[in-house]
Amino acid sequence: MTDSKRPDEPDPTPVASPVEEAYSVEKQIDLSQKSYSQGQLVVRRFFRHKGAMVSLFVLVFVTVMAFTSIGYGIIPNWWDKTFYDAGATVDGGRPTMQLWPFQIGEHPFGQDTIGKDYFALTMRGTQRSLIVAFAVGLLSTIIGTIIGAVAGFFRGWVEAILMRVTDLFIIIPLLVLAAVVGKMAEGIWWLALMLSLLTWTGLARLVRGEVLSLREREFVTAAEAIGTGPWRIIFKHILPNTVGTIIVSATLAIAATILLESALSFLGYGVQAPDTSLGLLISTYQNAFLTRPWLFWWPGLMILAIALSVNFLGDGLRDAFDPRQNRTAD
């Protein structure tokens, strides 16, 4: 091996001889290829996931429709009916929406027993359910991640206390506890907060497990040896590596919360009348199932659409976050 490089002056040309380059087992770094940051790669992969894209479209469509049709806060409404005013019953309250010839009609989703517009009611319910689901998904994920990461990283008595508290939450039947706090909760945001305080447990355990295995990895040891503080190690080195788990778990939590909120409202412990939610709608009209099936189907369909699309989104995100999916750029 001939080498003329002087040590005091870094030479831009590699020391390897042409023979070495030709027979090197090292990967040639293709500089002409565009380099993507981790975030860009994730977004790229995510937008290539067909299932996730369809789901994203469905979810955005449902969300936009729910929040603009009857309005929310400063968002103006374009649908002229409200979910609390009863009107004259048209055609026995049947849905006036038709596919062929296409028409929306006066009450596309029909009317309920006292003549309220069912489209407005369903949209209101969807709004409530979405707010609760996403608020809980976000909050419980934050709580679960932090508790799990702290327990997994610090071990010792910190872990003992945190995990026993987690166990305590897990052994109490969720529905019973949720019913109690749901009854106490005034308004939808309180309900979301209360539910978050109950549903972080699964994620905390998952994150703790991941952190336990990650903290033994050499890059964490290397960070420690450099002098990196514990919080920086947790947030910069460990948690980004658990993002896949967290995201998937969060989307599952959102889907589960939709169902939990529906169940609670169905039992009468969640959202209280005169306000409404998808679960409450189903509960109110469960007896009308045979005579006025649309009163059951519309909110049911909404629950299904939201839960399903959120689950698919989670799938797409997990695939996108997995760095081992080292696709060659095309």
Next chain:
Amino acid sequence: MTTTTQSDSGQPVYTGSGTPTGDEEVVLGFSDVDVRFSTEFGSVHAVKGVDLKVRPGEVVALVGESGSGKSVTSMTAMRLLPRNATIGGQVDVAGKEVGRLKESSMRRLRGNDVAMVFQEPMTALNPVLTIGTQMVESMELHGVARGATAWSRAIELLGMVGIPEPERQMKKYPHELSGGQRQRVVIAIAISCDPKVIIADEPTTALDVTVQADILDLLRSLKDKLNTGILLITHNMGVVADMADRVAVMFKGEIVERGTVEEVLLHPNHEYTKMLLGSVPRMGHGRGQMGISVKEEVDADAPLAIELKNLVIEYQRLGKAPFRAVDDVSFDVRQGEIVGLVGESGSGKSTIGRCALGLIPAASGEFRLLGENITGMKRSALKPLRKRIGVIFQDPAASLNPRLPIGECIAEPLVVHKVGSRKSREDKVYELLDAVQLPREVYNRYPHEVSGGQRQRISVARALTLDPELLVADEPTSALDVSVQARVLKIFSDLQEQFGFACLFISHDLAVIDLLAHKVVVLQNGKVVEAGPREQIMENPQQDYTQRLIAAAPVPDPVEQGRRRRERHELLREQGEEIVELKVDGEQFHQSAAQAKGEAQVVEVDDDGRTDGTTRR
């Protein structure tokens, strides 16, 4: 003698006695073997037309670096490749064409005609079954022996491979044995059905050098006494020189050179082989190899970077007395000096390295780091010290955060210690990338986008970010291919000369230590066996253990290695140690095995009407 010539097209042409001629008996033959894997990213052509033959009683070494396709080639003989593989060409084992056998005949072939010895004996053995159960199982499955006969034969086999007190070991579980003993068990299982050929896939890579030498001795006596053919797959040129009769060098799925071991290792023709051999540091050649140079003079009055006095490190165990990993160790490292910490697994060398990084506390004694005693020091007090210490770990894939771009990885120490502005940090990273000869463009790329040696260079760059006074390098090149190792070592030595940092270089590879270190400390079971300047330890070792350790390291030169082997055997005899060999009479062994198989064949009904699996010539 084989004459390997280069034809006009640049393709090597093979003639002569190096490859068996048509009428010779061949126990394992590959002809034009071609393997493709279909993956979701397209087809991967792993093996491109390999021809190779193994005769009885001969060791053929298949040498190559990672990704050369050597293991894949061998797997075609066992038909153990995953389902997404497409295999072309023909593989013959003991006269049977593997591609045409039914699955049931194939099962009989594995073990009876061809057996395998894997790299990692811990994973090759089932951890929940005893050694005895596993040995008896293989014999019963192949109808060699049953019940009590199989049990006593298993004891006999364990005795043959040199396991002491075989009756007692039969009831033990794999984790209760040492690595070398486990590999002997694997070899005992492999020969239990008297196969005609053994495929040994990196059989000593996971073992310590002294154990490696023993296992190689065992394999050598096995082929001599049982006349078994061995296909040895390895990346280690020293092992090739020690074991092989013939060598085939593989590169990217093709055999680029072949011939007898003397031809290939002493007079290589192909550029790749030359480059490969040029990258192997050789024991006993000392300084100046591969263009690597270190400043020989270290200022004798230079301040001490590390000073150990009677250091004891213990690991706490639940319900048991603590385990003493490092016991009363004293040595020191001067500024600008490279100290090689050598020892086999369990010697406590990495533990000392981790203690130097403040990752584990010392139980007693004194650990002075850059003049300050760190035993019992608080975390916050340690931080300014850490700024002055760099670290390189063994596995570059594990020691870089996969979520951080390479540039941020290198800049991390600057951020943690709040040095410089964003711009100055970026400049520093570019400077370091230049120093380790990586293009600046990798700044925004991720560790998974570059390969092993490049990653290790990133680790070196990160370690040097803060211009440390001391570098702790824990086996920095042992996970790398030889050609890559040579380049990393070159860069490392250049940088050491340039920056003049002190270095605690932990390694099990004596040749690398010989190349770099100023001083060598030899550890065994947590205690210092011998310490002193490199020349003294490497050329004139005083302690028995050091002598054995140095004698066991193989060199990539068959003539020299043959001499070293004889010297080692003499040394072992002098020291009253045993020389490992297969304790068996070959003829008797074959007879009893054939007899057992013959008897078994009467009992066993051949389920698919073919007799090729059980009939022995």
